[in-house]
Amino acid sequence: MLGAPPTVRTPELPAAEPAPAPIPPVTRPDAAAINALWDVRTATQPGGLKGRVGRLIRRFMAPFVDAQVSFNSRQVQLDNDLLAYIDARLEATHRHYDAVLGGYGSHLQDADKRHLILQEELVAHVHDLVRRIDLVLSESERGRLSLEFALRDLRARLEAILPRGAASPKG
Numbered sequence: 658m659l660g661a662p663p664t665v666r667t668p669e670l671p672a673a674e675p676a677p678a679p680i681p682p683v684t685r686p687d688a689a690a691i692n693a694l695w696d697v698r699t700a701t702q703p704g705g706l707k708g709r710v711g712r713l714i715r716r717f718m719a720p721f722v723d724a725q726v727s728f729n730s731r732q733v734q735l736d737n738d739l740l741a742y743i744d745a746r747l748e749a750t751h752r753h754y755d756a757v758l759g760g761y762g763s764h765l766q767d768a769d770k771r772h773l774i775l776q777e778e779l780v781a782h783v784h785d786l787v788r789r790i791d792l793v794l795s796e797s798e799r800g801r802l803s804l805e806f807a808l809r810d811l812r813a814r815l816e817a818i819l820p821r822g823a824a825s826p827k828g
Contacts, residue, residue: 685740696726770824
């Protein structure tokens with residue numbers, strides 16, 4: 658009586674939004690100048706009397722200049738190591754976030770698929786309920802009509818059997 662239940666279709670997921678434009682890469686700070694200038698002993702010396710006085714002063718200042726050169730060398734090495742460390746940390750962070758966001762995105766896509774399937778099953782279930790309710794209502798209407806017909810038939814038979822005055826109640 659009800660017919661075959663409607664088939665549940667598996668809907669297609671809506672098209673994904675296009676990915677945003679990539680951010681232009683940030684350039685690493687140029688450390689070439691500081692890498693070239695850390696040794697103050699390589700500074701050019703003027704010629705003449707000024708140069709001789711400068712060399713004499715440098716001889717007396719040599720321990721301090723060597724200490725400054727050593728400090729400058731370590732500072733430049735530290736700066737280069739810090740830049741490499743920051744680059745490595747940022748790369749690791751980006752890889753980690755890409756993995757986390759990729760997993761979260763696929764989880765959301767799976768949830769979207771399940772929700773669409775449940776939505777279609779719910780629609781099919783509601784359509785089936787509507788058909789069943791229509792069947793029950795039509796059967797009850799048919800039963801009411803048959804009872805009305807049976808009542809009319811009974812009245813007609815009673816009127817035919819009983820005399821005219823006896824069929825109606827007095828009062």
